[in-house]
Amino acid sequence: MNSVVEVKNLVAGYGQRVLIRNLCFSIPSPAFVAIIGHNGAGKTTLFRAFQGKIDYQGQLLVQNHDLRHLSNPSGKGLLAYLPQKNVVNFPIKVHDLVVMGLFRKKRFFENYTSEDYALAAHTLEQLQLSHLIDHDFTTLSGGEQQLVWLAQLMLQDADINLLDEPTQQLDVYYKNQVFGLLQSWVSERRKTILCITHDLQNLMTMEGYLLNLSKPEPMLEIISPETVLQNQAFLEAGRQPVQ
């Protein structure tokens, strides 16, 4: 069966502590998937498995390729990852950081062209960040920085995007904007988005699936106001004791 992402009997954790037990799901065509669950439920751990950063049992397939045997999936434009925190300790202009999203179209040390910068500027404009284009990234607010990373991710143009709480530091206006943007990546650009989030209210109007990793047997559920409310009530009711 063709699928964009398939997770088969995934078991992952740290040493004796198993956080993900026999997780199975399949995303048949480009879609938005919200990954939800309590703090410590294993959401980022799932992404670490996708990036090959931790050992796991089972299989992770992207576009029918087993990730274990696939070299450099980000260089091939299959997978892109936006971490929860990304730190830069040196002064760099916003457009210089964003243009780096085009890395896989460049050879080592090849310079970015004026066309590349025009593309970066256009992406920043889409996020209403044009006024920051020449600013030093390290002077931006947390939310502004988060949006700049998102612009860089957009330029990567990967088929499957793993986003770890991309709206965590955003104000209510930008939360809405970003969820709308992610929806358009799916509908207009045929991208698949796996998005870890605690912003359940924003999911109400989304189309796609949610995966609640706090449930004993997590599975993809079609997003609707009812499923979002059900899952919110489930999370509010409490959490499993840490094993």
Ligand SMILES: Nc1ncnc2c1ncn2[C@@H]1O[C@H](COP(=O)(O)OP(=O)(O)OP(=O)(O)O)[C@@H](O)[C@H]1O
């Ligand atoms: N390298 C590690 N070694 C041991 N335990 C770890 C390691 N990394 C994470 N953990 C633990 O695994 C659990 C799951 O972490 P994870 O980051 O996947 O949670 P999460 O669902 O993304 O949580 P949050 O919503 O708080 O971001 C946590 O309790 C964490 O302390």
